[in-house]
Amino acid sequence: MKKKLEINGERLNQRIARLAEIGAIEGGGCARLALSDADKAGRDLVCGWMRELNLEIRIDAIGNVVGTRAGRQSGPAVMTGSHIDTVRTGGRYDGNLGVLGGLEVIATLNEAGLETEYPLSVAFFTNEEGARFAPDMMGSLVFTGVLGLDEALQTVGIDGSTVEENLLRIGYAGDAPVPAPAPRAFVELHVEQGPVLDLAGIEIGVVESVQGISWTEIEIHGTSNHAGTTPMALRHDAGWAAGAIIHFVRGLANEFGGNQVSTVGRIEFFPNLVNVVPKRATLTVDLRNTDENLLRSAELRLEAFLETLRVSEKVKIATRRLARFEPVVFAPEMTACIERHARDHGLSTRRMPSGAGHDAQMLAPLCPTAMIFIPSVDGISHNVLEYSHPRHIEAGANVLLSVLCELAGCAGGRQ
Numbered sequence: 001m002k003k004k005l006e007i008n009g010e011r012l013n014q015r016i017a018r019l020a021e022i023g024a025i026e027g028g029g030c031a032r033l034a035l036s037d038a039d040k041a042g043r044d045l046v047c048g049w050m051r052e053l054n055l056e057i058r059i060d061a062i063g064n065v066v067g068t069r070a071g072r073q074s075g076p077a078v079m080t081g082s083h084i085d086t087v088r089t090g091g092r093y094d095g096n097l098g099v100l101g102g103l104e105v106i107a108t109l110n111e112a113g114l115e116t117e118y119p120l121s122v123a124f125f126t127n128e129e130g131a132r133f134a135p136d137m138m139g140s141l142v143f144t145g146v147l148g149l150d151e152a153l154q155t156v157g158i159d160g161s162t163v164e165e166n167l168l169r170i171g172y173a174g175d176a177p178v179p180a181p182a183p184r185a186f187v188e189l190h191v192e193q194g195p196v197l198d199l200a201g202i203e204i205g206v207v208e209s210v211q212g213i214s215w216t217e218i219e220i221h222g223t224s225n226h227a228g229t230t231p232m233a234l235r236h237d238a239g240w241a242a243g244a245i246i247h248f249v250r251g252l253a254n255e256f257g258g259n260q261v262s263t264v265g266r267i268e269f270f271p272n273l274v275n276v277v278p279k280r281a282t283l284t285v286d287l288r289n290t291d292e293n294l295l296r297s298a299e300l301r302l303e304a305f306l307e308t309l310r311v312s313e314k315v316k317i318a319t320r321r322l323a324r325f326e327p328v329v330f331a332p333e334m335t336a337c338i339e340r341h342a343r344d345h346g347l348s349t350r351r352m353p354s355g356a357g358h359d360a361q362m363l364a365p366l367c368p369t370a371m372i373f374i375p376s377v378d379g380i381s382h383n384v385l386e387y388s389h390p391r392h393i394e395a396g397a398n399v400l401l402s403v404l405c406e407l408a409g410c411a412g413g414r415q
């Protein structure tokens with residue numbers, strides 16, 4: 001029986017640890033906000049690894065980086081990848097696993113002397129997180145033509161600078177045009193970032209869909225006033241209104257139940273002083289659901305609630321859409337392929353939706369796409385304590401290897 005081709009788990013885990021040293025923060029996590037100096041350093045390191053693997057590197061106008069290994073045929077590549085930007089309190093696996101797992105597949109094929117029929121690419125997309133510049137998945141949205149390049153470049157981040165300024169500053173404004181040609185297929189390896197696989201003791205998640213995402217920035221304008229002298233009935237308190245919204249969206253998720261989730265992740269008061277009734281409050285609301293109709297009704301409920309606040313607290317409330325993606329379903333033939341290869345590797349599997357957004361959801365309308373999940377211990381993510389076991393990292397990358405070999409048509413060498 002031919003030995004099954006397998007990746008080098010130790011090398012992959014070492015590379016994950018090496019990349020995690022860039023933007024390292026206390027507790028073992030990473031802070032590499034999109035287009036920051038830390039992001040640049042991470043990009044430089046991964047591009048160096050791509051060059052070591054003799055990949056042809058393509059950097060496009062929004063800074064997406066694609067390393068391609070030639071196949072016997074030219075034409076669209078089978079693509080894998082993810083992102084290497086992180087949130088401010090990020091873990092070391094979110095996104096990084098998918099990019100470094102893809103490079104590990106290439107290294108394994110190179111060592112085994114295996115050719116593929118079709119080219120094989122590994123990508124990292126710009127600003128998947130959307131934490132500094134909304135929306136999230138910005139790079140893959142531009143890559144696939146859903147978001148215009150100029151609109152993306154002019155996006156102003158939470159620190160007041162634009163995507164374009166930062167892209168130029170870090171030297172990753174590439175000359176490859178966008179939108180890019182559609183890949184032949186796209187597979188993304190990613191940590192689950194939730195508790196499902198870990199709780200069930202399942203090794204591989206076969207991701208069938210990504211839930212819908214709705215991000216709104218809400219700006220409330222009230223009247224700043226003296227905290228001691230202003231009677232409660234005369235207040236137009238932007239801070240209180242913000243608190244009412246936070247309470248409302250939690251109540252909405254509890255009322256809807258099911259997969260409905262809601263988060264107020266960012267909030268700022270002005271003048272943000274202990275003895276001044278806030279004049280202005282700015283906050284973000286993140287609503288998600290696997291069901292588009294339910295997500296839409298949650299949005300309508302929030303809009304109606306804002307209207308009641310305008311009347312009752314006599315504040316002005318403006319909203320700005322930061323991101324809005326409907327749920328995406330992955331190609332059944334791709335999920336079946338992942339499930340089959342995971343089982344061939346003797347791994348337990350579970351079909352599931354993704355609670356987090358991913359670049360794969362942007363590639364799905366263009367080409368057959370799906371995702372491979374590995375467990376996140378205690379379901380922790382977007383937190384320095386994010387952790388996945390090395391054995392699951394190795395297992396996930398081996399499934400990725402087998403799936404990519406099938407899709408790209410491996411030939412010759414050991415398989």
Ligand code: HGY
Pocket residue numbers: 128129130136137355356357358
């Ligand atoms: O927000 C998300 O789901 C992803 O981490 N950008």
Ligand code: MN
Pocket residue numbers: 083094095128190356357358
């Ligand atoms: Mn991610």
Ligand code: MN
Pocket residue numbers: 087094129356382
């Ligand atoms: Mn993330």
